[in-house]
Amino acid sequence: MVNSVHWFRKGLRLHDNPALLEAARGAQTLRCVYFLDPWFAGSSNLGVNRWRFLLQSLEDLDSRLRELNSRLFVIRGQPANIFPRLFKEWKINRLTFECDSEPFGKERDAAIKKLASEARVEVIVKISHTLYDLDKIIELNGAQPPLTYKRFQTLVGSMDGPPAPLEALSLELMEGCVTPISDDHQEKYGVPALEELGFDTEGLAPAVWPGGESEALARIKRHLESDLSTVWQEHFERPKPNSRHLLASPLGLSPYLRFGCLSCRLYYSKITELYRRVKQNGTPSISLYDKLLWREFFYTAATNNPRFDRMEGNQICLKIPWERNPEALAKWAEARTGFPWIDAIMTQLKQEGWIHHLSRHAVACFLTRGDLWISWEEGMKVFEELLLDADWSINAGSWMCHSCSSFFQQFFHCYCPVGFGRRIDPNGDFIRRYLPVLREFPAKFIYDPWNAPEEVQRAAKCVVGVDYPKPMVNHAEASRLNIERMRQIYQQLSRYRGLSLLATVPSNHVEDLTVNMNVISGTVRSPGKRRRSNFMAHSHLALPKLPSSYGHRFAVPHHPGPLSRLLGSGTGKREWEAEPEGNHRDPASSALKVQRHSAEDPEGGLPFSL
């Protein structure tokens, strides 16, 4: 007699859910549970979109389970406290759930596994939130997660494709398996309403992104309906963005992937199918799956790094002396920066829970390295609350990217809070939609209303400084200061002392890209190979001398020349002098360098570079 419990966390779906199928296989009873910790809900109304999406997804799950003569059991409380009781009460001997790759999820699951084994409950865990087994990717990369997306693409390209999606749980698969449902099920285990969780729903606009597996499947179906070529162009040929792209699309899928209302493997197979139908006889290249692979990349980078969402103690994150400035942060988060492009995006985010990836670049750059010089961790927290698709790994990873704190991003370019939006949407329709106060501004000034002559402001019934805030920073001045700071930080990191700004940018190609040699035609030597050996050599060179918490896996010089010099001849050359400026926070290594310097070259050269 098998009595199963399937534990839903993410993966809120019946299709392609291998752990759920395991729960039903040969079982006499099956109960699907979801733990809701109401403690965290309605404390602030900001996260209302996210909670609504979750509750709608649970509702949908419940109604789909009803079609299988089952129900969803929503349980208030913490799994670790409640599982032991459930095991007993329901005489459970099999527990199934989807593998959670994130560090805290892993920790939580390990504890539950222990509880289960103490209660003699068999535990079955299946991977289905990611395309691949992330541990395999890491193993293939020499036990380290890849640090560049290109490297990741190469690794994944050398592996077998992801498994095909499995069929959904059905009445047939449930044969012989029942869900005991009590009369007071709705009372005890029903999906709560937002109000019950303490949210204020008065005046709440209808959801732009309705949650649930049914909605996700309807959306994926739309991808393959009627106008294939339009869908293709929109989603896979990277069209030049226009104002329409900035709005929520009925084809958008990212929130559904995040909550697992949609299986990433189903999406993967549908992309392939779409490709075959549009391109007839081509072989899809790996970059076709970029949207899914970026997600996978960040999951891989984060899976063994519990401090992935922080600067301190996070080996892959650059230490940048961000300013602590709650007032400026609040202006950004509450759409009061005085830059209509930024404020419109933040308004859209707050109202709808989703913004386009270019919009994310824009507001993230503005908050961090571009203008406000505020820590990416603060921005990440705001996104976590507001953004429907902000999974922990992806959210933190993207913020590190946008703030040039990791993953080898070129830092020389800041998105202009005026010009960037204007290039996408010259007419300013997007701004007018989300900032009605600026609706009557002429297109010429809608991105920089403070430059409009007074009579124009009056005619638009919006005087800057009265009806709409003045810009909170001078972008020219801020970007001048910030680029200089970034340059110093990167210069110290790359240990490059010349004048080239670009030479201080860590290359995104430092990692070996030659897992399979078809990456580049045979006419070229494989410099990737050589670089990799340098990369490895350098990290070995740098790490063992320092306590591991100070070791910086990010510190990869870009220049092959100076690098070989470092490896060959040690210190003494001008390029390698200690530099009192820059921003190395770890006392061990900077002290080391300083002292060595004074020991070997007390005269010093000119320790500041221009």
Place this chain on the structure above:
Amino acid sequence: MKRGRVDVAAKCASFSPSQNKVKRPKTGQSLSTSHSHVQDWGNLPHHVVLHIFQYLSLVDRAKASSVCRCWNDVFHIPELWRRFEFELNQPATSYLRSTHPDLIQQIIKRHAQHLQYVSFKVDSCTESAEAACDILSQLVNCTIKTLGLISTARPSFMDVSQSHFVSALTVVFVNSKSLSSIKIDDTPVDDPSLKVLVANNSDTLKLLKMSSCPHVSPAGILCVADQCHGLRELALNYHLLTDELLLALSSEKHVHLEHLRIDVVSENPGQTQFHTIKRSSWEALIRHSPQVNIVMYFFLYEEEFEPFFRDETPVTHLYFGRAVSKDMLGRIGLNCPRLVELVVCANGLEPLDEELIRIAERCKSLTAIGLGECEVTCSGFMEFVKMCGGRLSQLSIMEEVLIPDNSYSMEQIHSEVSKHLGRIWFPDMMPTW
């Protein structure tokens, strides 16, 4: 444990056989416990402890210094106090810790005269910058060679009262008399303080970084150039750059200039009128210092580029932080033959094909290019890369910059460019999440 001691002692002995004058400890117990009580950690020769200390962080050295008198003596050896970085942050404005006040006091009392390479890193809080000034004004016995005032966030030295800042800075200028490198970007330094600098350090000054110092006038910096003939590196704002300054830097008495960095900044459109530099002044500079690197950072509105690069300009590194017009980029191809690096952060909506190709054709030293928010067709870009070939050691292009056309897809671009560069190359990508 015992073995360890013996080994250490043996090694010490081999380090300096002549230095066996280490005093025997007066404690009696070692006679019975060990065959030689000289071999005690506390009795390591000073130079050995010093050598080890040089590999330790300040915190670790401080801990070690409380082990015994000998180690404590070494802790205070001047050689360990040549360089110091004061970090001054307030918890309200920074995530970073500060240098401990006791340590600061100890340095001022015991090691001020040993300091040679000093930097102050301050956060955006005015108090931090004021604290830095307070320390500076106490460094009366110093012989500093290198001084850096660095704002890690907003430039807070600008918020300190000018008199406080200037009087603190001049304490160091007057007392050091051997300053060679000074970095005082974004500070209220003024002409009179530069005069004090020159009066006391003219023979030694080699580097001066003073971008965005609004209280300095062209006359102030000219005075530095006139008197400090050893000046090799200079960073300033464009409004301080004059024909006279370039001529002064090119005088016979002056050493060859190595780096000149010029920031061209305007805060509001149309408010700043930019002067032009005569071609003959640039030529004089290049005649005198043929190898000089001239770096220009532009943060201007498009319409303000009018006065620049009308004539041949010997700039080597160009950075455009804001949108730059096609017209301006076209002039760069015509008038910047020494160009080594070009970074364009943003541009209008038209592709830059022609301009880039012209730059590839005319700027024979170009080895690095970075493009942010611009557009180039794939064919135009390929043409550019073909013309430059392997000399492009840095090629940083955002993926969105490249517009696929009939001749090249993105994949072809990657393999073709890699071929021409002789190394694997990809455009830069941002997450599409």
